[in-house]
Amino acid sequence: MSFRKPRKSSHSVFSVRLHFVFVTHYRRKVITTPMLERLREMIWQVSRKLDCEVLEFSGEADHIHILLDFHPKNSISAVAGCLKSSTARTMKKDFPEQIKKFYWGKVAFWSNSYYVASAGGAPIEKLKEYIKNQDSPKD
Template identity: 75%
Template sequence: MQLGDCVLKPRKSSHSVFSVHLHLVFVTHYRRKVLTKEMIVRLGEMLEQVAKKLDCFILEFNGEPDHVHILLDLHPKNAISTVVACLKSSTARMLKKEFPQEVKKYYWGKVSFWSGSYYVASTGGATIEKLKEYIKNQEGGK
């Protein structure tokens, strides 16, 4: 499922030009298969809303009953851990509110919706080897 405007060109702020793309994976608590197709669609909308408030963009999103994958265009004013915390806490709260019956089948009391851990990897168009080669071949380089 593709969401939002695809921001693949570098973006600009007052003092920087940046292109920071991250692959994030969030897993449900205890890896319970709680996410329905309807919840995944709504979750994509929620993620877009929260990301926009952080000057970030969701480039791609999809999921399965026990985890979701997010391709995020990150604004460097944000710490990755802060963005992850905002995305997870906001969506957990909204999913519990909008899908109480589905969530209560798996979680009750103060059990969190998402696992405390997450996966993150930087992504880009060039491999590490290509970047090393490019930097090495700059004038004055080794």
């Protein structure tokens, strides 16, 4: 990942990078190459609406990875929910025959859970050292 400047809003400067992983329900290997390309389009589209930026996207037959430049006006769970629900609807609508091979009835496309971790920036030990070494007020 190349260095990106922090973004600005009216009252903040921020640089929040999050790595999401969404796994298919029952970890079924349902995602094909055309599905992955459609997922890429949808992730970019939904992220833009949430003022987030996709830095990287990829996936395999049973999961996807998203590296997101996250806008702090959002909650992590809301972003994950929007991304998962919109992509699941699109997959079921655009690839019904492929989906029916793996899921019947109202079974969800994605697992109920997801993985998210902060990414990038200085290592924790460096941040702790920096904060600890700040000057004390001079009374």
